[in-house]
Amino acid sequence: MAHVVVVTGAASGIGAAVARHFGGLGAHVVVADVDEAGGTAVAREVDGLFVRTDTTREADNLALIAAAVAAYGGLDVVHLNAGIGDGGGFGEDDYDRARQHRVLAVNLHGVMYGLHAALPALAAHGGGSLLVTSSMAGVGAAPFDPVYAATKYGVIGLVRSLAPAWQDKGVRINAVCPGIVRTPILRPEAVEYITAQGLALAEPAEIAASVAGITAGEETGRAYVLQAGRSPEPVAFPKLELARADG
Incomplete structure (x- = not known):
């Protein structure tokens, strides 16, 4: 039976590449985005379903998952990929409350x-994999944003x-932290600058292949750095132990 895959932010960039990758594997793909034209085009390309989704609205998220279950009978993979940048800074010239709230x-x-919306549906279908797009900015520093x-x-x-709470329900939850990826979010001059510095840009299709590999694995509660030409690298987090008082 074909897997059912939901991808948010799937009208372009990494999300579109993930939708295409799973579509090429024969999955039923649900494409979610606020961009109706782009999302519809990707859904048509993968013979999937487009659901207009504003992820900032709880009702839209619930409706998205309900639509996927109604159309295909359940869920196997959910990739929460939608994201934006440019939240500004904290100085006199770049502090913008509205921009900050939008990014949040x-x-x-x-x-x-x-x-x-997705975790109970995955559990009800016998388990599955949920992936969230973070960023290398989520494990390092991003002074620019x-x-x-x-x-x-x-x-x-x-x-x-x-992750630990849902593992017994058969649901694996992981994050991916892409580095520099050639997507529409990068302006042409940014691409020129990056390549001039000798830095490699990953292609969205490369990220999508890594996403598929991670969702097929058994690990949970992990974050993986994804960079051009490299296999997914799990982030090493410190193991915290409670200190015991003497005596």
């Missing part, structure tokens, strides 16, 4: 709504904290 709404609250970095750290915390 999409990158953090949107993931929370997606988790709330600290608000974006905060949200990407946040989703890794969600993944690591939720």
Whole structure:
């Protein structure tokens, strides 16, 4: 039986590549995005279903998962990939409350709504894999966009904290942390600058192949760095142990 795969932010970039990859494997793919034209085109390409989804709205997340289950009978893989950047900074010239709230709404609250909608449905179908797109900014530093970095750290915390509770229900929860990827979010001048520095850009299709491999594995509660030409690299987090008082 073909797997059922839901991908948010799937009208372009990494999300579109993930949809195409799973479509090429014969999966039933549900493409979710606010971009109706782009999302419809990708869904048509993979012979899947497009559901217009504003991930900042809890009702849209619930409707997305309900539509996938109604169309295909259940869920096997959910990739919460939708995200944006440019949250500004904290100086006099770049502080913008509205921009900050928008980045938080999409990158953090949107993931929370997606988790709330998808996890019970995955468990009800006998288990499956849920993947969240974080970023290398979520395990390092991003001076150019600290608000974006905060949200990407946040989703890794969600993944690591939720994974143990859902493991017994057969649901694996992991995060991917892509590096520099050739997507529409990068302006042409940014691509020129990056390549001039001798840095490699990963192609979305390369990231998608890694995503598929991670969802097929048995690990849970992990975050994987994805860079051009490299296999997924699990992030090593410190093991925390409670200190005991003497005596």
